[in-house]
Amino acid sequence: xxxxxxxxxxxxxxxxxxxxxxxxxxxxxxxxxxxxxxxxxxxxxxxxxxxxxxxxxxxxxxxxxxxxxxxxxxxxxxxxxxxxxxxxxxxxxxxxxxxxxxxxxxxxxxxxxxxxxxxxxxxxxxxxxxxxxxxxxxxxxxxxxxxxxxxxxxxxxxxxxxxxxxxxxxxxxxxxxxxxxxxxxxxxxxxxxxxxxxxxxxxxxxxxxxxxxxxxxxxxxxxxxxxxxxxxxxxxxxxxxxxxxxxxxxxxxxxxxxxxxxxxxxxxxxxxxxxxxxxxxxxxxxxxxxxxxxxxxxxxxxxxxxxxxxxxxxxxxxxxxxxxxxxxxxxxxxxxxxxxxxxxxxxxxxxxxxxxxxxxxxxxxxxxxxxxxxxxxxxxxxxxxxxxxxxxxxxxxxxxxxxxxxxxxxxxxxxxxxxxxxxxxxxxxxxxxxxxxxxxxxxxxxxxxxxxxxxxxxxxxxxxxxxxxxxxxxx
Numbered sequence: 001x002x003x004x005x006x007x008x009x010x011x012x013x014x015x016x017x018x019x020x021x022x023x024x025x026x027x028x029x030x031x032x033x034x035x036x037x038x039x040x041x042x043x044x045x046x047x048x049x050x051x052x053x054x055x056x057x058x059x060x061x062x063x064x065x066x067x068x069x070x071x072x073x074x075x076x077x078x079x080x081x082x083x084x085x086x087x088x089x090x091x092x093x094x095x096x097x098x099x100x101x102x103x104x105x106x107x108x109x110x111x112x113x114x115x116x117x118x119x120x121x122x123x124x125x126x127x128x129x130x131x132x133x134x135x136x137x138x139x140x141x142x143x144x145x146x147x148x149x150x151x152x153x154x155x156x157x158x159x160x161x162x163x164x165x166x167x168x169x170x171x172x173x174x175x176x177x178x179x180x181x182x183x184x185x186x187x188x189x190x191x192x193x194x195x196x197x198x199x200x201x202x203x204x205x206x207x208x209x210x211x212x213x214x215x216x217x218x219x220x221x222x223x224x225x226x227x228x229x230x231x232x233x234x235x236x237x238x239x240x241x242x243x244x245x246x247x248x249x250x251x252x253x254x255x256x257x258x259x260x261x262x263x264x265x266x267x268x269x270x271x272x273x274x275x276x277x278x279x280x281x282x283x284x285x286x287x288x289x290x291x292x293x294x295x296x297x298x299x300x301x302x303x304x305x306x307x308x309x310x311x312x313x314x315x316x317x318x319x320x321x322x323x324x325x326x327x328x329x330x331x332x333x334x335x336x337x338x339x340x341x342x343x344x345x346x347x348x349x350x351x352x353x354x355x356x357x358x359x360x361x362x363x364x365x366x367x368x369x370x371x372x373x374x375x376x377x378x379x380x381x382x383x384x385x386x387x388x389x390x391x392x393x394x395x396x397x398x399x400x401x402x403x404x405x406x407x408x409x410x411x412x413x414x415x416x417x418x419x420x421x422x423x424x425x426x427x428x429x430x431x432x433x434x435x436x437x438x439x440x441x442x443x444x445x446x447x448x449x450x451x452x453x454x455x456x457x458x459x460x461x462x463x464x465x466x467x468x469x470x471x472x473x474x475x
Contacts (some may be wrong), residue, residue, distance in 0.1 A: 004292055005145035006281055008270035010281050010339055013139055013146040016086055016154065019105075019261035020136050023129055023254045024106050025083035026383045031113050032076035034387055037412065037419040038120045041071045044282045044408035044420075047072070051108040061112030072113075074325055079109040096291060099141035110327065118406060120387045124321030124335065125255040130328040131157060138298045149299045154265035155232075156306070159222045162239060163315055163333045166218030168320045172337030176215075180293045181339045184208035187446050188340040190388070190393040191251040191369045192378040197458055199249045200446050201320045217242040221320035236318045247382065251369065252381035253390075255335070305330035336361065343444045344396040345371055346467050352436030356470045362438065365413070366426030367392065374459040388423045396441065399467065406468070407412055410437050414473050439468035 035257060039047050047067050057065050082105060085091075091099040110139065113125045135157065136148045175181040186192065186200035203209075219236055224235035240263045243256040275278070308324040308330040320334025349362040366372050368379050369389040388409075394401035412420040416433040428434075442461040451460060 003146055003315055004149075004295075005140075006148050006151060006269070007145050007283070008273070009151065009283075010142070010171075011273045011278065012151070012267055012269035014092075015264040015267075016261055017091065017136055017139060018089075019142075019257070020088035020132055021083050021091075021106070022328055023109075023257055023261070023383060024133065025080055025087060026254055026385070027113075028076050028079035028083055028108055030385045030387070031082060034074060034120075034423060035071060035072055035076065037417065037423055038387060039117060040072070040419065041067075042417075044405040044412070044418075045118045045120070047190065050118055051114060051189060055472055057093075058326060059114045059115035061108075061294045063112055065118045067116075069086045074197040076113065079106065079113075082109075084400075086329045094141070095287070096141055096143045099143075100137055100294075101440060103133070103137040103139075107137060107165040114328065115326065118451060119391065123253065123385075124331075124333050125253050126293060127246050127321070127328040127331040127386075128161065128258050128333060129254065132262060134327075134329055135298075136304075138295050140287070140291070141411060142282065144291070145284050147287070147292075147295045148415050149295055152357060153266050153299060153302050154223045154262050156302070158236075158239070158259065158266065159225055159291065160309055160331075161333045162218045162386050164309070164318075164320065164332055165336075166215060166222075168318055168334035168337040170215070170219070171316065171318055173339050174474075175339055176211065179208040179211040181336075181357060182210050184341050185339050188343045189250045189264075190390055191381070192371070193248070193250050193382075194378055195248050196250055197379055197446050197452075201449065214242070225266050229272065232266045233268045233271065235430070236240070236263040239263045246447075251380065251382040253385040258384045263463070265326070308332070344404075344464065345396045345442050345444050345461070346392055346439050347372065347442050348410075348413070348437065348439045350429055350437045351470075352429065352432065352435055354435060363428035365424055365428060366387075369422070371459055372446075373456040374461055377456075377458060388422075389446060394468075406439075409472075410439070410468065410471060413437050414471075436470040436472045438466070438470040441465050441467045446461070 021456065037043055039045055043050060044392050051059065051067065052063050054064070063072065066346045072279040082102065086102060086106070090101050111130055114121045114130065130153070135150055135153050138147065140146055140394045173181060183204060186196045189196070221235045221238050224231050234235065240260050246252065281458055305325070309330055311333045312318055312322070318334070319332060320337055321332070323331045348365045350365065351360050351362050353360050363374065365387050369379060369386040370392050371378065391401070391405065395406060409420065414433055414437055416427070416429060421427045441464045443464050444461045447455070447457050449462050
């Protein structure tokens, strides 16, 4: 079928697949380096307890069949190695069917992790990476031109990501409609980056322009993804620039990067190659029949499953970041339907005093990404995902978000659990564990220019109330 593939789209395919492989690598590395304290056998939310009595179809994956920390570590590191091999071009150096097996393996391996990750993996970008990774299975390799249908399915995914996010904002917080949300967002977002302070201090008229531009980028521009070239490429370019703006203004794991990668599926690959003065590729042979059948079957599956996210987008009760099936295929997306006006941070402290009283000296634990020390410049971690730091942001919003894991977290601090401490930047008790641990809620705000010059502090914080009273291990 001559219409089946797009001649000259090799560069678009290359960027999309190598980019997704790099993001898989970030996901597997985060899993390998953080899992023991979060979901390991002695973790805060252990996998063995989670899967006990859970039907396989509710969370399909390898860890329903067998779990041990050693097995999980081998699984995650194997995923990281396979991802790195694909980034290096291994999937283009093998036959088409082998390449598809490699991509399918990445999808199954990461799906297995997400489906037992519980609270720590309840983020929209997990599903987004899985859905994009599933489509990449059918995108082919250097042995064939990319299928038209798969490129269009990626545009459809990109459209749902952007348009869904735009709708949730318009339907949600009033500040999106009166263009004032960015008066607060750069300061109250989950994990500010090194430039977030400067973005927050932009003049308010600039913030209003930012919001208006965001509405155009998410509610108008995505419609042009389905138009002929070069309009589709221009739309993709606008989305890429918008996402890069978000990349430099905060830390959103790989959400922005997956969106950027997907946008290249709408870029004219031949035009991009010409613009970069890359040599043209020799014509490739037509795809085998079995491959065409698989692509058609995958397309039919996505079209059928699209009913649920479309219905959700059209609903006045639109939900964001939701999967309608355990395989995380054809999901609904969206972010920041509401924006916090104030930033509350949970500050965790310990003491080695035998008894706690008004004169007790408390020492603060330092986190890698979330605000703590007011003089510490926020760091850039994305696309790497600091899962504990993100959940601490939710805890600051409401203790309800921390009910399942905060108690186990404190218990592990009281014994200087090695795996838990590896998630932190600073442990004030390197020798012996603390006798007591407490948590207090602080109101944080970015300092002004004058305060920054005078004190060197990026944040100003005010104690609000007790989050967790002093606790100790039972003896």
